[in-house]
Amino acid sequence: MxxxxxxxxxxxxxxxxxxxxxxxxxxxxxxxxxxxxxxxxxxxxxxxxxxxxxxxxxxxxxxxxxxxxxxxxxxxxxxxxxxxxxxxxxxxxxxxxxxxxxxxxxxxxxxxxxxxxxxxxxxxxxxxxxxxxxxxxxxxxxxxxxxxGAANPLTLREQEVLRAAAEGGAVRAVAAALHLSQGTVRNHLSSAIGKTQAQNRHDAVRIARAQGWI
Missing domain, CATH: 3.40.50.2300 (Response regulator)
Structure with missing residues (x-):
């Protein structure tokens, strides 16, 4: 060298x-x-x-x-x-x-x-x-x-919520960790599930990780 x-x-x-x-x-x-x-x-x-x-x-x-x-x-x-x-x-x-x-x-x-x-x-x-x-x-x-490849369809907040959800915590735990209301967390999770065409939040995490979106 x-x-x-x-x-x-x-x-x-x-x-x-x-x-x-x-x-x-x-x-x-x-x-x-x-x-x-x-x-x-x-x-x-x-x-x-x-x-x-x-x-x-x-x-x-x-x-x-x-x-x-x-x-x-x-x-x-x-x-x-x-x-x-x-x-x-x-x-x-x-x-x-x-x-x-x-x-x-x-x-x-x-x-x-x-x-x-x-x-x-x-x-x-x-x-x-x-x-x-x-x-x-x-x-x-x-x-x-x-x-x-396809562009990341998730907003920064949706990415953040999915990453927190990947730790396995309930909506209440995710909300507390991110200083959001539980309703806001549910809305972001629902949006992320729709954008990734997933069956549930766990499936959304799997798909998003496989694509490198979170």
Whole structure:
């Protein structure tokens, strides 16, 4: 592997992944690059915003499926929070789940890139450099699939309610977690069931997840 010359200030990275082995492997590989430096690691979606504020990374590499509170139900929602906070960091989704729906959601949330975890280390490092330089990077095959696939029919609130419902809680529990009335939750669930052409809310969750809509 040909490394670029070492700059005076390496690109500062934050890694967010709930799997310790994966996170450790990424950290080891990226730290081998002379111009990259992992300055923080977190394992939950609700830790990302605070970690960005504390460690000031230039690029955050974020997994999608991570534990977190109702406001950061996955990595994409955490990215949305970071972007909304207008912090000096760009987010790159690095995930096992290469679903077109996820790509659309990530780009809508403000992510600067989307790649899958089996991307070769040298290519991942180059993508990180491009993101740090202000470019957008997307796995070419996923980009083509995303253009060919159906757009996400769910509103952001419907996505949020479905994700909360996926935890198995009753309507009352979902309403309490999201600070909504039970009637509002039922309305969003009914709408989501209709849009996904599902039999019930559990089927709607299954379909939405398979499409990468939540």
């Amino acid at each position: 040909t490394h670029p010359p070492r700059s005076e200030a390496p690109i500062r990275l934050l890694l967010a992944d709930d799997q310790d082995l994966v996170r450790g492997g990424l950290s080891a590989l990226l730290n081998l690059e002379p111009d990259l430096e992992v300055v923080a690691e977190v394992g939950r979606g609700d830790q990302i915003l605070d970690a960005v504020r504390e460690h000031c990374p230039q690029v955050a590499l974020v997994d999608i499926e991570m534990p977190g509170g109702p406001e950061t139900a996955d990595g994409i929602e955490a990215v949305r929070q970071v972007v909304a906070a207008q912090l000096e960091v760009r987010c790159l989704i690095v995930t096992t789940f290469g679903r077109p729906g996820y790509l659309r959601r990530a780009m809508d949330a403000g992510a600067a890139g989307f790649v899958v975890k089996d991307t070769p280390a040298d290519q991942l490092a180059q993508m990180v450099r491009k993101v740090a330089a202000g470019q957008r990077v997307v796995d070419p095959a996923l980009a083509a699939d995303s253009l060919a």
